[in-house]
Amino acid sequence: MIAQRKFxxxxxxxxxxxxxVAIMFGCADSSVPAKAADTPPKVALIMKSLANEFxxxxxxxxxxxxxxxxxxxxxxxxxxxxxxxxxxxxALVDQMIARGVDAIVIAPADSRALVPALVxxxxxxxxxxxxxxxLATEVLAEYNANIPYIGPSNRQGARLVAEYVLAQxxxxxxxxxxxxxxxxxxxxxxxxxFEDAVAAADMALVGSQSxxxxxxxxxxxxxxVLNRYPNLKAILAANDNMALGAASAVKLADRDDLSIAGFDxxxxxxxxxxxxxxxxxxxxxxxxxxxxxxxxxxxxxAGQTQMTDRTTAVKLVxxxxxxx
Amino acid sequence: xxxxxxxxxPRRWPDMSRRLLRWLDQYLVMVSLLxxxxxxxxxxxxxxxxGTLSAILNQLPALTLVTVGMTFVLICGGxxxxxxxVLALSAAVIGVTVAAGFSIPVAALxxxxxxxxxxxxxxxxGSYLRxxxxxxxxxxxxxxxxxxxxxxxxxxxxxxxxxxxxxxxxPWLALTPAFLCALVVVAVAxxxxxxxxxxxxxxxxxxxxxxxxxxxxxxxxxxLIVLCISGVLAGxxxxxxxxxxxxxxxxxxxxxxxxxxxxxxxxxxxxxxxxGSIFSAFIGVLIIAVLQNxxxxxxxxxxxxxxxxxxxxxxxxxxxxxxxxxxx
Numbered sequence: 001m002i003a004q005r006k007f008x009x010x011x012x013x014x015x016x017x018x019x020x021v022a023i024m025f026g027c028a029d030s031s032v033p034a035k036a037a038d039t040p041p042k043v044a045l046i047m048k049s050l051a052n053e054f055x056x057x058x059x060x061x062x063x064x065x066x067x068x069x070x071x072x073x074x075x076x077x078x079x080x081x082x083x084x085x086x087x088x089x090x091a092l093v094d095q096m097i098a099r100g101v102d103a104i105v106i107a108p109a110d111s112r113a114l115v116p117a118l119v120x121x122x123x124x125x126x127x128x129x130x131x132x133x134x135l136a137t138e139v140l141a142e143y144n145a146n147i148p149y150i151g152p153s154n155r156q157g158a159r160l161v162a163e164y165v166l167a168q169x170x171x172x173x174x175x176x177x178x179x180x181x182x183x184x185x186x187x188x189x190x191x192x193x194f195e196d197a198v199a200a201a202d203m204a205l206v207g208s209q210s211x212x213x214x215x216x217x218x219x220x221x222x223x224x225v226l227n228r229y230p231n232l233k234a235i236l237a238a239n240d241n242m243a244l245g246a247a248s249a250v251k252l253a254d255r256d257d258l259s260i261a262g263f264d265x266x267x268x269x270x271x272x273x274x275x276x277x278x279x280x281x282x283x284x285x286x287x288x289x290x291x292x293x294x295x296x297x298x299x300x301x302a303g304q305t306q307m308t309d310r311t312t313a314v315k316l317v318x319x320x321x322x323x324x
Numbered sequence: 325x326x327x328x329x330x331x332x333x334p335r336r337w338p339d340m341s342r343r344l345l346r347w348l349d350q351y352l353v354m355v356s357l358l359x360x361x362x363x364x365x366x367x368x369x370x371x372x373x374x375g376t377l378s379a380i381l382n383q384l385p386a387l388t389l390v391t392v393g394m395t396f397v398l399i400c401g402g403x404x405x406x407x408x409x410v411l412a413l414s415a416a417v418i419g420v421t422v423a424a425g426f427s428i429p430v431a432a433l434x435x436x437x438x439x440x441x442x443x444x445x446x447x448x449x450g451s452y453l454r455x456x457x458x459x460x461x462x463x464x465x466x467x468x469x470x471x472x473x474x475x476x477x478x479x480x481x482x483x484x485x486x487x488x489x490x491x492x493x494x495p496w497l498a499l500t501p502a503f504l505c506a507l508v509v510v511a512v513a514x515x516x517x518x519x520x521x522x523x524x525x526x527x528x529x530x531x532x533x534x535x536x537x538x539x540x541x542x543x544x545x546x547x548l549i550v551l552c553i554s555g556v557l558a559g560x561x562x563x564x565x566x567x568x569x570x571x572x573x574x575x576x577x578x579x580x581x582x583x584x585x586x587x588x589x590x591x592x593x594x595x596x597x598x599x600g601s602i603f604s605a606f607i608g609v610l611i612i613a614v615l616q617n618x619x620x621x622x623x624x625x626x627x628x629x630x631x632x633x634x635x636x637x638x639x640x641x642x643x644x645x646x647x648x649x650x651x652x
Contacts, residue, residue, distance in 0.1 A: 224621045
């Protein structure tokens with residue numbers, strides 16, 4: 001008797017759960033076509049690391065872009081607190097699916113881990129555009145998904161700045177690379193671009209270590225490397241924060257003959273470039289990334305575009321450019 | 325001719341080895357440090373050089389100050405998870421104050437005051453509202469980091485070389501003011517813990533707060549003061565970090581609380597409270613710094629660096645436990 005009652009209670013709970021889930025799905029299904037009818041499309045922007053000026057600027061530019069075009073689309077902007085908070089970013093994708101947006105423009109914190117969540121989004125009829133950090137092609141292939149990447153060639157940008165800096169030194173000089181977080185695709189591409197330039201200029205690459213995009217870590221590694229290789233001539237840093245860290249370590253070691261390359265063109269490196277402590281950086285018009293992605297997403301929603309990648313411009317920034 | 329009677333030798337040997345063991349017991353942390361230095365000297369050329377020494381001395385002050393505060397809090401039976409974020413917030417205050425046109429000393433004072441306020445809030449909530457210190461400081465870890473992003477607008481703020489006077493070596497000493505300041509803090513803290521009534525109070529509260537209260541010590545006030553000290557030192561560490569980098573980054577000090585706990589524990593501080601030494605914790609800081617520097621000089625991969633650091637931390641605690649078991 002008691003066992004039976006327990007069974008009933010359990011099965012009632014299960015029924016309830018099934019109904020609740022069914023209602024949730026029903027809502028999700030019905031809401032998508034209802035909204036597409038007359039209200040302007042809703043675009044979700046999912047950023048990584050709002051602790052980083054680069055992404056903050058990107059988000060602001062996107063918000064300004066939307067404010068001017070309020071009748072064309074609405075924007076839901078979200079971000080995670082630091083670049084390694086993957087779980088939070090996956091949760092954001094799921095929340096945007098639940099919210100029933102028409103398109104997701106995402107700067108993935110990881111080039112692989114975000115793919116399954118984005119595939120879920122595509123399956124519920126959402127257009128997905130990849131900006132900043134390119135999703136891994138082999139993982140996309142595994143899911144049989146096609147997500148267009150709108151952004152610069154990090155490899156090309158890295159090669160550009162490294163070639164400029166290495167041209168100041170004779171062939172065979174010792175060069176060191178400060179990589180970003182090794183799992184991120186843009187870190188890999190930038191490293192590959194640096195290596196291209198080192199090989200082309202016939203320099204001696206003495207090592208490459210990860211400063212995890214971080215100033216303090218980059219400073220500590222640079223200090224150690226300067227001791228190990230007293231003849232080091234150039235440091236190629238995969239972002240400006242690491243270039244800043246390297247510059248402070250170089251200064252403390254009294255080695256003003258060293259060249260340093262950065263990447264991203266953040267405002268904090270400008271004073272050091274004027275002082276001649278950082279030689280060059282690359283502007284990939286990061287603030288525009290999100291806008292490029294959003295415009296592409298709008299074209300996709302309107303059915304006007306091919307699902308192919310689009311490469312955006314990069315520009316070398318030297319001290320001479322700052323005075324203009 | 326026989327010089328030694330066979331009867332004497334077996335009696336002398338255990339005596340010698342026991343004395344050696346006792347010596348090892350006492351200086352175990354320092355011996356570990358020497359072993360690590362020796363290993364790197366063999367593995368990397370140029371390791372044993374003035375350059376390495378100055379590189380290590382330059383990166384020491386921030387972690388040293390934070391570890392001293394952490395050691396106090398741990399001995400008192402608490403934990404301060406907020407130190408990394410408080411460091412970042414203090415550094416951010418310094419950056420923003422300098423950018424607003426104030427002089428470096430004013431900015432430095434504002435930064436240290438920020439740390440003091442954070443410590444005071446931790447202390448008031450933790451001791452007088454009786455909230456678990458773990459949770460209070462965890463909340464501060466989030467909140468202080470958030471404030472750091474807010475006031476800097478999530479941007480790296482460039483301060484300039486004026487503040488780097490703190491990390492330029494004094495000519496006739498070859499040591500930097502920042503490092504000297506950290507050394508003074510270590511010395512004073514060691515003195516406070518070992519030779520003052522307040523130091524005894526900290527250990528008593530950490531060992532058994534109820535017994536301490538019965539014997540007329542105010543455990544709440546003791547914990548409050550200790551958390552304030554930790555906040556002030558984290559603020560000072562923020563100043564040192566800004567000086568080291570010539571700029572402030574709101575992401576500074578991510579995970580620093582764990583490095584400080586590791587250094588304190590390597591130095592034999594008990595996470596249960598009641599036991600620990602400031603001087604040994606400082607050696608713990610040296611071990612972590614030498615390890616970081618040496619691994620970077622050898623150029624091992626990032627994952628391997630982490631594996632080695634983790635193994636050394638656990639090994640140090642195993643040795644310490646072995647020592648604690650042998651010396652009742």
